[in-house]
Amino acid sequence: MMKTYSYRNILNRAGWSLILYGLLDILMLIYRGENGVNSISGLGSVGIIAGVFLLRGNLKVTIWVTRCSGFYWMYRVCSTVIGIVVFQDPDLWMAQLRLSPILNSVSWIFTGALAIYLPWLYCQLRHPQIRAALRTSGINAAPPISAWVGGAGLAVIVSILIYLAFSSADAVAALQRAKQQLGPNYTYRMTSIAWSGSQVEATVTAYNRNSIQSVDVEWTK
Helix, strand or coil, rough: CCHHHHHHHHHHHHHHHHHHHHHHHHHHHHHHHHCCCCCCCHHHHHHHHHHHHHHHHCEEEEEEEEHHHHHHHHHHHEEEEEEEHHHHHHHHHHHHHHCCCCHHHHHHHHHHHHHHHHHHHHHHHCHHHHHHHHHHHCCCCCHHHHHHHHHHHHHHHHHHHHHHHHCCHHHHHHHHHHHHHHCCCCCCEEEEEECCCEECCCCCCCECCCCCCEEEEEECC
16 A cells, blocks of 8 residues: 555656646747747647646556656757757857847756756656556556667757758858848858758848847748
8 A cells, every 4th residue: 555655646746747847838838939939849738738647647658758758858968969069159149148138048947947857757757666556557667768769869860950951052042042131240040941842941040249130031943
């Protein structure tokens, strides 16, 4: 009886934390959207639903949440590290902080909190009491190593694809077209680029000490 009580307590703690994270993520989605910035993760509703299942003691969902937390944490950490090393422009970073200090500070704090929360959640759901309950229910309690490896692998693959796209001739053309619109007083960085047949659509970030602008360009090759 004590073991059952203990593992349900852990699931309740993890469930409520997921619901809180989901609500905060939705608030960040709204806040960043109102300021013209994309969402950090957009997984708020999924977190709330998963949290409810954990509160109900669903061990099968516990397995999926454990795998997803490990996968997503590795993906976010690896993609962030690669992004800082390969893609991030320190001058743009400082311009964002200088021109929108509250928005960027809140975003970085949320991202940092998520980097701490996900491994905490993973460790909670890998607690010995949880593993014992899984084995008692006939569910595989082995560590989801493939989730960690998969998250890191996906981050590497996505980063390679982004690097190739941002290094393409079309990306160079997008930067030139953006510069023709705003002139030489800005520094230009690729934000996104997509192809649809012969149609090219790209977004370029233009910035200087006083302004950050998003420039959309498109053309047919």
